[in-house]
Amino acid sequence: MSRPPSGLSGAADRFTAWLWHWRRLLAILSVLGACSLAPLADIRTLDNDISAWFHQDDPVFQDYERLKKEFPGSRTLIVAIDSADAFAPAMLEALRTISAEIEQVDAVRRVQSLATANVVRLGPVDDGESEGDLLVEPLVPRNGPIDAATVRRTALGDRMLAGDLVSTSGRVLAVVVSFDEARIDAIRSAVLDDIRARVSRHLPAGATAHYNGSLEISETYNRVTLRNQVLFTPPILLIVIGALWVMFRSVRLTVLTVFAVLVSTLWTVGLYMWAGYGFNILTSMLPPLVLVLAIADDVHIIQHYTQCRREGADHEGAWKHTVRHLITPLFAASGTTALGLLSLATSPVDAVRTFGMGAALGVMVDFVISIVLMPTLLAFVPVAATPPPQARWLLGPMRAIGRLSTAQPARVVLVAALLLLVVGSGLLRLRVDTNHVAFFKDGHPVHDSAELMDRELAGIYSFQVMLEGPPESLRSPDAIRRIDALGQQLGQLGHVKKVIGLSDYVARVHEPLAPADVRAGKRLPTDGDLISQELFVFGLSEDGRRELESVVSTDYSRTQIMVKLASMSSDEAFTEVEEAERLSRAMFAGTGITPTVTGAGRLFATLDHYLVTSQVWSFGTAFVSVFGVIFLVFRSFRFGVLAIVPNLVPVLVVLGAMGWLDISMNVATVMVASIALGVVDDDTIHFISRYRREARNGRTTDQAIAIATEEEGRASLTTAIINTLAFSVLLLSDYRPSGWFGGLLALTMAVAFLAEVFLLPAMIKLLPRWFAAEHLRHA
Amino acid sequence: MRLKLRDDGHPFQYLQTRLEATSSRRDGEPSQFQARLVKFFLVLILLIVPGALSFLLSAEESSQASNTTPMGDWVARQVDARDTGRDAVIAMRMRLFDRQGRQRERTLEMQSLRGTAAAADGIGDRVLLRFSYPNDIRGTGLLVLERPGRDDDRYLYLPALGRVRRIAGAERQESFAGSDLSYEEIGGRALEDYTYELLDAKATWTAPDGRTHAAYRLRSIxxxxxxxxxxxxxxxxxxxxxxVQAEVFDRRGTRAKQYQVRRLEQISGVWTVMEAVMSHEVDRTRTELVVTTARYNTGLSPEAFSRRALEQPAR
Known part of the structure; x- marks a missing residue:
């Protein structure tokens, strides 16, 4: 530990003196600011809809918004009712009641089930004058007895119902609920609870209800996010408090550190919310991240301050010395961390971008608060004359590490290189994949319900082919024929389970109206007026009109082909979407009708590609900006290069580990590398700063390394232990990406510490002409 | 026992004396028990009379209140029975606005023949719709024969097929020709299918021209x-x-539709809604209805509402 300075000089000294003068006011303002921002820091307002991941200006998102505006209700809740016999009279009775009950729920716009389905069929010939009645009737009568056998025969024979609203095995019934898009997000939780309560109230014995669909997944994400906050914040806090207590053996120091960290976190979250950003499953990791990162700054400050006091400085001397000597490395460390996080702002994925900006803001806010608040608070802590025994516990191992690194630098570098090669080779196995259902562990309701719906029904994923042309163009016989042909081609794609388009609605009316045509193999009419009149007939009823408007615009300028899919990974979905796009373009080439593949499935698949771009761009930006700052801080190219090595190691190890552990690059893990780059350089900066200071103060290379390893390495070890333990808590999450994110960051912290204390000294020793103390003094 | 009268003129004393006299077993002095009993009854009467009066008054109020139900029925009956002509030929234009505000237009002619309650063929009102615009549905016709007590008979004629089909299973609350109005709202509801409650007998309605009219507010369930x-x-x-105005509620009790009359005229002595708008607040769609011509009592016969008539080309 260097001695407290006898006098202050230069701009840094004057700034330190200014801070000392205003320290109380600044500290009070920090606390008051945190208190005033606390009401804003409400992390319960969540938006986990897939659209939350996209920026409003994104063309893919705009396509989706255009689709939603034209054909609302694409976000649904699917209730699958599994029973031994879906067509048992009691089951159908229950379905009728459940459907009617769900229709009563606030914001519900449409309930599709066998109990609400209408069938169009041709009745028996009643006289010589006509060809029989066109029967437009509910499949299941709204009241009275149900003819279960007729319902079974009709439902399983209707290609629009079988496999969609009832499984072809006759076991599973589906209730598909659409909502008022303008209102559902605000009341989603209560509405879904209400539906669950109504379903379970009327479910017959032996039947089970399973819930899925885009709204259910979004809601589950919300619940998981909130549960994670409730579940993981206390243990993370306890670990932090416990570790601080073990380290300092002082209740006051522990309380003050937690208090300072809390102030920083409140500032961050409050400012983040004030700026208009929201929380989702990803950005909800912001508070724990800031909480953990804030500790590192405070630990360095406390260690420096207490050391000064033990060496005889009074509070003012220790305060000024601590601030004077830590302001640059802390600023550099925080700045590089912030830059690493800010690099995520280049991501086209909105949630990743806001996370990056929020976390960068948090790190810098924490720096500003810590540098004034923490040393000021330390005035309230009596400092023991001798360091606590546990400080010595870490001293021994750190000395041993320092000795090993300086005595056998080549071996240390060689072993590190070998380990890096083995672990880093996992990079070759790294894959990009986001599968929202697979993110939940087996046994989780979302996982299991998706499996059931994929197996028995039309699956939980979907995308749409939106066709746009001049008014009236989409009901021409040619357009209808092409829509039908495209539907058949799309149905051949590997994961597609159901395709429904405008031609199916035309066919549905045409078949009973013109049975002779059907017998002649003409499923669709070829006369334009007939198509218009048949569609007109379909829209004569209230249900028919609604159904038609859900598939085609009233002026026949836009229509959608709904493609339903089993749940799958995003890269598989992307392949299907690309193929659908190719088929659609080919089918409508030269017709004046433009096809666009869009929908939730498209968004989901696009995420994958954005993630890769995001990863490359953000990591590149982080690399350039972080090391740019390091070069500036050290004003030395050589030390800049030296800093790169131990910082790249954790990143490569983490990416390699992901490859070996089969953890995909997904919405959560995509950020790990950039964050790692920003976070782990803090210790390097502290280490190199200390080494250079000691070298300039006349120490030999070995002495400077020993002091830097013992003092800065000890602080790094403390923060590494705290951070590793704290992030490891997230491994307990039943949402896998949260667990991966926590586990990988914990690994990053641990590897970063090892790289710093082993590799940095070894490299300094291996390249004496560049880094030796004597050389530095001459320079 | 003889009744011993005292003539001091005090009514209570008189009454007391009478009671004492009747209840006494002996001539002369009443017992103390009897005196107490009389006092008790007097007090009881003093308490009961105001209570009874209050009860009777409230019962009268309640009887007045319960008059609202028959009053609601009466208004509903008047609505049902108002003169709409024996038959009518109404040409109308419908503008249908979807949730994007896009407009479609349909023109049609509606012929109707009012039925009698006890018609031999069991048919109530007859309605024939014939669409003349847009051109691709020109000639499409729909015949609705009201069957009191059961589903209406509906027949559809598509000129492109050249055939008539009977559509079974349609309900009176179904959309009228794909608009936001239902058949019920166009043709009137079956009186006996609803219960009525008069919400306000002294309501007013301000017409679009600013004139205020006395009105009833009627709830139909x-x-x-x-x-x-x-x-x-x-x-x-x-x-x-x-x-002239209506709010239509769905099963959740949410106001789903709103109906507003914009122009009302008397044609051939029949009050005719010349312009009206029905807004579907849940679907965010709207239908505007404009009657271009209306003729009443033109002499239409039941034969004009046959399947054969439906097949005749549009005029």
Whole structure:
């Protein structure tokens, strides 16, 4: 530990003196600011809809918004009712009641089930004058007895119902609920609870209800996010408090550190919310991240301050010395961390971008608060004359590490290189994949319900082919024929389970109206007026009109082909979407009708590609900006290069580990590398700063390394232990990406510490002409 | 026992004396028990009379209140029975606005023949719709024969097929020709399918021209609660019993549709809604209805509402 300075000089000294003068006011303002921002820091307002991941200006998102505006209700809740016999009279009775009950729920716009389905069929010939009645009737009568056998025969024979609203095995019934898009997000939780309560109230014995669909997944994400906050914040806090207590053996120091960290976190979250950003499953990791990162700054400050006091400085001397000597490395460390996080702002994925900006803001806010608040608070802590025994516990191992690194630098570098090669080779196995259902562990309701719906029904994923042309163009016989042909081609794609388009609605009316045509193999009419009149007939009823408007615009300028899919990974979905796009373009080439593949499935698949771009761009930006700052801080190219090595190691190890552990690059893990780059350089900066200071103060290379390893390495070890333990808590999450994110960051912290204390000294020793103390003094 | 009268003129004393006299076993002095009993009854009467009066008054009020139900029925009957002509030929233009504000237009002619309650063929009102615009549905016809007590008969004629088909299973609350109005709202509801409650006998309705008219506010509740729109609150003009405004509620009790009359005229002595708009607040769609010509009592016969008539080309 260097001695407290006898006098202050230069701009840094004057700034330190200014801070000392205003320290109380600044500290009070920090606390008051945190208190005033606390009401804003409400992390319960969540938006986990897939659209939350996209920026409003994104063309893919705009396509989706255009689709939603034209054909609302694409976000649904699917209730699958599994029973031994879906067509048992009691089951159908229950379905009728459940459907009617769900229709009563606030914001519900449409309930599709066998109990609400209408069938169009041709009745028996009643006289010589006509060809029989066109029967437009509910499949299941709204009241009275149900003819279960007729319902079974009709439902399983209707290609629009079988496999969609009832499984072809006759076991599973589906209730598909659409909502008022303008209102559902605000009341989603209560509405879904209400539906669950109504379903379970009327479910017959032996039947089970399973819930899925885009709204259910979004809601589950919300619940998981909130549960994670409730579940993981206390243990993370306890670990932090416990570790601080073990380290300092002082209740006051522990309380003050937690208090300072809390102030920083409140500032961050409050400012983040004030700026208009929201929380989702990803950005909800912001508070724990800031909480953990804030500790590192405070630990360095406390260690420096207490050391000064033990060496005889009074509070003012220790305060000024601590601030004077830590302001640059802390600023550099925080700045590089912030830059690493800010690099995520280049991501086209909105949630990743806001996370990056929020976390960068948090790190810098924490720096500003810590540098004034923490040393000021330390005035309230009596400092023991001798360091606590546990400080010595870490001293021994750190000395041993320092000795090993300086005595056998080549071996240390060689072993590190070998380990890096083995672990880093996992990079070759790294894959990009986001599968929202697979993110939940087996046994989780979302996982299991998706499996059931994929197996028995039309699956939980979907995308749409939106066709746009001049008014009236989409009901021409040619357009209808092409829509039908495209539907058949799309149905051949590997994961597609159901395709429904405008031609199916035309066919549905045409078949009973013109049975002779059907017998002649003409499923669709070829006369334009007939198509218009048949569609007109379909829209004569209230249900028919609604159904038609859900598939085609009233002026026949836009229509959608709904493609339903089993749940799958995003890269598989992307392949299907690309193929659908190719088929659609080919089918409508030269017709004046433009096809666009869009929908939730498209968004989901696009995420994958954005993630890769995001990863490359953000990591590149982080690399350039972080090391740019390091070069500036050290004003030395050589030390800049030296800093790169131990910082790249954790990143490569983490990416390699992901490859070996089969953890995909997904919405959560995509950020790990950039964050790692920003976070782990803090210790390097502290280490190199200390080494250079000691070298300039006349120490030999070995002495400077020993002091830097013992003092800065000890602080790094403390923060590494705290951070590793704290992030490891997230491994307990039943949402896998949260667990991966926590586990990988914990690994990053641990590897970063090892790289710093082993590799940095070894490299300094291996390249004496560049880094030796004597050389530095001459320079 | 003889009644011993005292003539001091004090009514209570007189009464007391009489009671004492009747209840006494001996001539002369009443017992103390009897005196107490009389006092008790007097007090009881003093307490009971105001209570009874209050009860009677409230009962009268309640009887007045219960008059609202028959009053609601009466208004509903007047609406049902108002003169709409024996038959009518009405040409109308419908503008249908979707949730994007896009407009479609349909023109049609509606012929109707009022049925009698006890018609031999069991048919009530007859309605024939014939679309003349847009051109691709020109000639499309729909014949509706009301069957009191059961589903209406509906026949559809598509000129492109050249055939008539009977459509079974349609409900009266179904959309009228794909608009936001239902057949019920166009043709009037079956009186016996609803219960009525007069919400306000002294309501007013301000017409679009700014004139205020006396009106009734009538609530109709469907006896069949499973209907899509089981309740409505209508404003009925008191002078001619035309429904000039209505709020239609869905099963959740949410106001789903709103009906507004914009122009009302008397044609051939029949009050005719010349312009009206029905807004579907849940679907965010709107239908504007404009009657271009209306003729009443033109002499239409039941034969004009046959399947054969439906097949005849549009005029």
């Amino acid at each position: 469907a006896k069949d609660a499973s209907l899509t729109y089981p309740a409505a609150v209508s404003t009925v003009r008191a002078d001619n019993f035309v429904v």
